[in-house]
Amino acid sequence: MLLRGANRDDLPFICSLERRPEYYGMVGSWPEDEHLRLLSDPDARYVIAEDQPGEIAGFAILFGLISQHRSIELKRIVVATPGMGRGKEMLRQIIRKAFEEYGAHRLWLDVFEHNLRAQRAYAGMGFRREGVLREAVYRDGEYHSLMLMSILDREYRADNASA
Numbered sequence: 001m002l003l004r005g006a007n008r009d010d011l012p013f014i015c016s017l018e019r020r021p022e023y024y025g026m027v028g029s030w031p032e033d034e035h036l037r038l039l040s041d042p043d044a045r046y047v048i049a050e051d052q053p054g055e056i057a058g059f060a061i062l063f064g065l066i067s068q069h070r071s072i073e074l075k076r077i078v079v080a081t082p083g084m085g086r087g088k089e090m091l092r093q094i095i096r097k098a099f100e101e102y103g104a105h106r107l108w109l110d111v112f113e114h115n116l117r118a119q120r121a122y123a124g125m126g127f128r129r130e131g132v133l134r135e136a137v138y139r140d141g142e143y144h145s146l147m148l149m150s151i152l153d154r155e156y157r158a159d160n161a162s163a
Contacts, residue, residue: 006046070105108150
């Protein structure tokens with residue numbers, strides 16, 4: 001799997017992927033013009049994962065790249081075909097990129113509290129539970145809580161030193 005920066009030609013695919021019915025309630029979605037605005041934001045990075053050149057396996061969005069706190073948010077990670085190990089490999093490479101290329105001290109994310117599969121995947125990659133944003137998202141007439149998870153640079157280094 002290869003990671004590359006996204007460009008405006010990738011936006012229709014990104015938008016269609018995040019709007020798939022099976023991701024509703026687990027992945028946020030924005031209009032294409034919001035993605036286009038963020039694509040040129042120096043504090044954000046859009047990353048495309050390709051199995052082979054031109055064969056998109058998924059995308060991720062990172063925020064906080066120019067923060068003095070070196071706290072980068074994994075805002076979104078979405079794979080085109082779940083359950084085939086691509087998400088795990090993509091997450092592994094995103095984590096490496098955050099710490100080794102972008103100099104993160106902390107990589108964090110929020111995940112819907114009911115999304116246990118994602119929580120297990122993040123925990124398996126070294127993320128730790130930090131807390132819960134209670135009823136932080138209003139969707140379909142209900143409030144949903146988000147779990148905060150993070151991994152620190154020293155935890156990343158320790159995990160990779162033993163690998």
